[in-house]
Amino acid sequence: MSEAKITGRTYDTQLLRRLGKYLRPYRTYFVWSVILTLIVAGISPLLPMLVEYTLDQFILKNNYQGLNIMTLIMFGLLIFQTAIRYYHTLLTNSLGQSVIRDLRIETFNHITDLRLKYFDKTPIGRLITRTISDLETIADIFSEGLIQIIGDILQLIVIIGVMFYTDWELTLIVLIPMPLMVIATHFFQEAMKSAFQDVRHWVSNLNTFLQEHISGVSIIQFFAREKQEMDKFKAINAEHRNAHIRSNWYFSIFFPVIEIIMAIALGLLVWYGSKSILAGRISPGVVVAFIMYINMIFRPIRELVDKFNTLQMGMVGAERIFTVLDTDEKTPNDGILKPEKIKGDITFDHVWFTYDDYIETNKKLNLPDPIVDDHSVKWVLKDVSFTVKAGETLALVGATGAGKSSTINILSRFYEISKGSIRLDGVDIRSYDINYLRKTIATVLQDVFLFSDTVANNISLYDPSITREAMIEAAKRVGAHEFIERLPGGYDYQVRERGSTLSAGQAQLISFIRALVHDPKILVLDEATSSVDTETELLIQAAIDKLMKNRTSIVIAHRLSTIQKADKIIVLDHGEIKEIGNHQELLHLNGYYKRLYDLQFHSAGI
Ligand SMILES: Nc1ncnc2c1ncn2[C@@H]1O[C@H](COP(=O)(O)OP(=O)(O)OP(=O)(O)O)[C@@H](O)[C@H]1O
Numbered sequence: 357m358s359e360a361k362i363t364g365r366t367y368d369t370q371l372l373r374r375l376g377k378y379l380r381p382y383r384t385y386f387v388w389s390v391i392l393t394l395i396v397a398g399i400s401p402l403l404p405m406l407v408e409y410t411l412d413q414f415i416l417k418n419n420y421q422g423l424n425i426m427t428l429i430m431f432g433l434l435i436f437q438t439a440i441r442y443y444h445t446l447l448t449n450s451l452g453q454s455v456i457r458d459l460r461i462e463t464f465n466h467i468t469d470l471r472l473k474y475f476d477k478t479p480i481g482r483l484i485t486r487t488i489s490d491l492e493t494i495a496d497i498f499s500e501g502l503i504q505i506i507g508d509i510l511q512l513i514v515i516i517g518v519m520f521y522t523d524w525e526l527t528l529i530v531l532i533p534m535p536l537m538v539i540a541t542h543f544f545q546e547a548m549k550s551a552f553q554d555v556r557h558w559v560s561n562l563n564t565f566l567q568e569h570i571s572g573v574s575i576i577q578f579f580a581r582e583k584q585e586m587d588k589f590k591a592i593n594a595e596h597r598n599a600h601i602r603s604n605w606y607f608s609i610f611f612p613v614i615e616i617i618m619a620i621a622l623g624l625l626v627w628y629g630s631k632s633i634l635a636g637r638i639s640p641g642v643v644v645a646f647i648m649y650i651n652m653i654f655r656p657i658r659e660l661v662d663k664f665n666t667l668q669m670g671m672v673g674a675e676r677i678f679t680v681l682d683t684d685e686k687t688p689n690d691g692i693l694k695p696e697k698i699k700g701d702i703t704f705d706h707v708w709f710t711y712d713d714y715i716e717t718n719k720k721l722n723l724p725d726p727i728v729d730d731h732s733v734k735w736v737l738k739d740v741s742f743t744v745k746a747g748e749t750l751a752l753v754g755a756t757g758a759g760k761s762s763t764i765n766i767l768s769r770f771y772e773i774s775k776g777s778i779r780l781d782g783v784d785i786r787s788y789d790i791n792y793l794r795k796t797i798a799t800v801l802q803d804v805f806l807f808s809d810t811v812a813n814n815i816s817l818y819d820p821s822i823t824r825e826a827m828i829e830a831a832k833r834v835g836a837h838e839f840i841e842r843l844p845g846g847y848d849y850q851v852r853e854r855g856s857t858l859s860a861g862q863a864q865l866i867s868f869i870r871a872l873v874h875d876p877k878i879l880v881l882d883e884a885t886s887s888v889d890t891e892t893e894l895l896i897q898a899a900i901d902k903l904m905k906n907r908t909s910i911v912i913a914h915r916l917s918t919i920q921k922a923d924k925i926i927v928l929d930h931g932e933i934k935e936i937g938n939h940q941e942l943l944h945l946n947g948y949y950k951r952l953y954d955l956q957f958h959s960a961g962i
Pocket residue numbers: 476711736754755756757758759760761762763
């Protein structure tokens with residue numbers, strides 16, 4: 357997602373039209389807001405007119421009774437205006453909040469559908485900023501921006517019209533400083549545009565930094581990196597502060613300038629107004645009404661700038677949200693197959709894989725398919741071919757970075773392969789419906805992710821077809837029922853964020869139950885390397901055996917017991933298959949596997 361694409365235009369009709377679509381369900385709110393805006397603008401000159409009338413007709417003529425009546429009328433008008441403003445604010449706020457609620461749901465849905473590659477290159481903090489603060493700015497378009505700007509402009513027109521109607525000479529004199537005001541406003545607005553973009557940029561950076569560092573706080577503490585990280589944070593925080601101060605600085609210059617211009621207008625009014633009263637051309641009431649009119653035209657102009665900025669920020673926010681929504685980085689789901697029964701035969705047929713966007717770039721440039729010996733491409737898997745028959749267990753072994761995790765990631769189409777084909781029951785995996793495919797293959801990763809929710813919900817992941825009984829049954833099978841029962845509240849025990857209140861082994865067992873209740877045909881397992889106590893280790897080993905039973909399993913194996921039991925072992929090295937066979941066969945080869953075995957298991961005395 358490129359930030360450079362953000363244009364930051366205040367009025368972008370295309371953007372507004374697109375936002376307008378989200379208004380559709382709330383049409384009545386919108387129509388009423390506009391009607392109330394028109395009423396507010398229409399009745400705005402009433403109060404000064406009434407003051408003028410009261411002063412000239414009653415106060416200056418010592419008519420107390422008339423004065424009392426007029427006071428009551430003005431009081432009533434004030435109440436009416438207040439009531440209308442109240443409903444107006446209520447409506448526009450509800451409108452804004454309703455629109456962003458819908459947009460937020462759409463954005464969240466969209467983000468969760470994006471393929472993993474997108475997240476490899478997009479900081480999570482940036483996405484959080486998008487779905488929280490950028491969206492808030494869109495709500496302000498409705499509650500403080502667009503409709504209010506229309507209202508203010510209408511009020512300006514009505515008031516200036518009434519002023520001209522009352523006394524055009526005085527109006528022209530009073531409006532002499534207006535061009536100054538327009539110039540000042542224009543400069544201010546231009547300056548604010550870049551200041552606000554800066555503010556948004558640093559808010560996003562701050563969020564990204566905080567998100568990553570709070571998630572990784574244990575690493576910071578383990579390595580005693582507090583000071584260094586604090587320095588980095590201070591730098592970002594300082595930029596954030598400066599951006600805000602810069603935008604506030606413009607305000608602090610702008611407001612006094614406007615006050616001075618307003619004072620000039622008032623000075624001109626007093627000078628020319630008094631002269632006109634003395635000449636008997638106008639009544640004193642007109643001058644008093646004009647003082648009120650000046651306030652009523654200069655105040656909205658001053659606030660207009662603020663509202664334009666709100667609109668501007670909202671537009672930037674909308675543009676950013678739409679950039680996320682327009683991100684088309686989804687795994688294509690062209691497959692339609694959803695067979696009732698799956699056997700679970702897996703074939704990798706000359707599979708080449710890279711994390712680079714090599715294929716996509718080639719396609720865009722209309723270049724032929726990748727040349728396999730092109731050394732500019734960092735191939736993670738090179739010409740990998742193997743088969744796993746239904747019900748068999750395949751163990752993947754190899755040094756770190758050999759391509760084991762990549763092999764399991766491409767099986768569920770978390771990443772797309774560049775060349776070759778992966779087949780399930782003889783059919784290319786791309787021909788299956790992607791959700792069907794992912795339901796067929798359960799993946800249990802080393803790094804167990806648990807949500808802040810109950811144990812039960814962490815197991816079922818809100819799949820209504822999974823009953824509590826099925827959960828308990830699965831928990832019993834993996835031998836985890838007892839420990840869950842011992843937790844306060846049992847299956848309703850609230851897991852804290854990321855499962856921090858459970859031990860690594862317990863979290864691992866919960867992830868096994870999660871896989872088992874979904875009863876997948878194929879199991880993909882990245883065996884945990886974290887050390888657990890002997891009792892849990894035995895439980896986990898037994899659980900893994902249960903999980904693999906009657907299923908095709910592909911395991912990134914770290915335990916010798918798992919490897920020994922596997923029907924087939926593949927030794928990967930730098931993305932290439934070096935050896936295939938079972939434990940005994942590979943030991944006899946006296947090659948890679950033997951060396952790995954001696955290094956990892958034998959010498960460790962396992
Ligand atoms: N998301 C990614 N984006 C780009 N490159 C990646 C990504 N994930 C892994 N790689 C690269 O792909 C290669 C293979 O990584 P992979 O994670 O498959 O190895 P592995 O055998 O599972 O290693 P380990 O045992 O350490 O988990 C490595 O060189 C790694 O740097």
